[in-house]
Amino acid sequence: MSIPNILSRLRRRAGAGTNDDRGVTLAEMAVTTGILSAVMAIFTTGVVQLFQAGNKNQMVALTQSQLNTAFLRLDRELRYAAGIGPVHPVGGGGSSVEYVNTETATGTPECAQLHLNAAGGTLRRQVWPQGTKPQNRWTVLASEVNVAKSSFTLLPLTENTGFQRLRIQLVVTTSPGPGRTEATTDITFTALNSTRGTDPTTVCPEART
Template sequence: MTRAARPERDDAGFSLAEVLVTMGLMGVVMMIFTGAILQVYRTNQATETLTEAQGQLATAFQRFDRELRYASWISTVGQVGTRYYVEFAGADPTQCRQLRLETAAFTSGNQGSGLLQLLSWTKGSPPASTARGQTIASQIVTTGVPPFFTRQLANEAPYASPSPSAAPVGADYVNDFQRLRVRLTTRSAAGKASIDVTFTALNTSRLTPAANDCSEGRPTT
């Protein structure tokens, strides 16, 4: 065969510049793709943690509603050391309950580890000061303005909403029942959820005495 009849071959290939440009474009595409995947993962994780935090508060709310709705007495709210306490008597006045919010050993750098517990006993047999109660909610944010619980006696003007201004509304109206306002925020990783609810003790009245033997369950030191 003559040279003119032979097929021509292209052996030029790709230059180094073309290879580098292609690798650079592929790298950019991979970075965008990986960033999108990570963003979806972070969003999903934040949603799960927020759901967990909301679930804890929902459980706490249901327990409060059952325990406090039929309470026959609610104590004043107090603090002993780094714990906050409020006691109440059940529908059976011999059955005592205590909500205890522990904030011990938590620093400003660890603000989401408060522990809310519920203790129960029969009047006359209070628990030891070191007794552990049933955990209602954990990872409570403890940097809010205390008290986390606020008692309103019968004959006191109620707040108009769970988030009142400095002065209550309706100066001529007073409660017929004792009430307990609970303000809690729980944190789980990047998620936070809050409740601000006032519970009404339906077995109380304006004649309910301020003192009750269920206060025996609160430590003094």
């Protein structure tokens, strides 16, 4: 028996008078309750999925915003780098790459090192005056980095490109939970102050000794 038929019977019996104590059967009530429970379960599932999708989209947007901020900062430095060093592995996992900037506010050339830190799951950076030893003073540019999927690549020179180019592939994971997902950024930076004759091994070698 359908819900409209049961409701119709209830209305008829409710208007039949106060002395009429007839009602619906237990079976009819069980069927009605079961149907309403199924409807509520479907509705609740839809609402939960809607909120989960909204939270996932929000976390992806926040993660992508973090990546964009980090890469905008790197773009200002790598664009005017005078040289980029070789990509090399680091003890404990991950990899590093160095670059040097000669056009600084103080006029003193500065070396910078980017490090994909496997232990902390971060992309971090440190800066020091060229010719001195780095002091291990790091600034985190991005957190929750999947270091196994991220990489630095010093691209080879071509006939048409005499500048050094550094490709950075960064995969960042959103916060833990059912909606956990990854955001990927793949950008190639061109060091406009480098030349075809720039030897990567001479760029900030103190960071590799």
